[in-house]
Amino acid sequence: MAERLSNREGIKGMANPTRYGMLRVAYWLQRLSGLGLLAYLIGHIYETSTILNGKAAWDNMLSLTETPGGHIVLVIVIGMCVFHTGNGIRVMISEGGKGIGRPGQPEYPYKAVSLSSKQRLCIWVSIALAALAMMYGAGVLFGN
Amino acid sequence: MRESIIMKIHYGTALGAVALVAVHILMRLSQNFSDSLSYKNVLVNYHLLPYALMLEVILVLLSVHGFNGLRVILLELKQGRSYERAINYGSIAAMAVLIAYGSRTILMAGMGVS
Secondary structure, three states: OHHHHHOOOOHHHHHOOOOOOHHHHHHHHHHHHHHHHHHHHHHHHHHHHHHHHOHHHHHHHHHHHOOHHHHHHHHHHHHHHHHHHHHHHHHHHHHOOOOOOOOOOOOOOOOOOOOOHHHHHHHHHHHHHHHHHHHHHHHHHHHO | OOHHHHHHHHHHHHHHHHHHHHHHHHHHHOOOHHHHOOHHHHHHHHHOHHHHHHHHHHHHHHHHHHHHHHHHHHHHHOOOHHHHHHHHHHHHHHHHHHHHHHHHHHHHHHOOOO
16 A cells, blocks of 8 residues: 555656656647747737737837847747647647557567657657747847 | 547647748748838738738637647646536636637727727
């Protein structure tokens, strides 16, 4: 009983990013980037609604967002958006049963076939694309 | 509604949003970024019916996808009948409020009420 309880880590066990390798890190990045993008969507909808209050209100809002700080936030949003898209497509394909290997006999050292090099490569490609998009976005935003 | 159907909607809204948001961003990059955000330019965007319709579709797709994603995260953290019901209805309500607020901007700016 005591041993069974000691194995019950609850959310901490599920959320531990040091377990299950790269896939758990991708799981965390997907959720954090999703929450960030939802926060940005709400902010963006509020920001654009100021256009209804006339040119002065719109220009006032732009004076807050068209700043180096605002541009840094936008660059981070670009990165989150590209990673979320790339990794999301990987998750969709995996959920369709592609690229996760075939189930087999559990043999020592119990290496899960789903943690394949293809999956890891897709995650790294998503991160690389996000970094490239951030660099391009920074060039456009700070180049003006 | 079955979770499998909700996830299909989640993935469908994601793919639709990716395509349309790409067009939305390309419109900003079709000219100097700062110029594209000028008051006059943004109003012209809203007055263009196909573009305004696209913004409305993006708003719906992203609201559905975003709040369903938040619902999934919250349901992963905790379970329970009343908690799950609160999260499900809360997500739908938040989604509806955001769509209504965004649609108000698109409609009023499109009709020239600014």
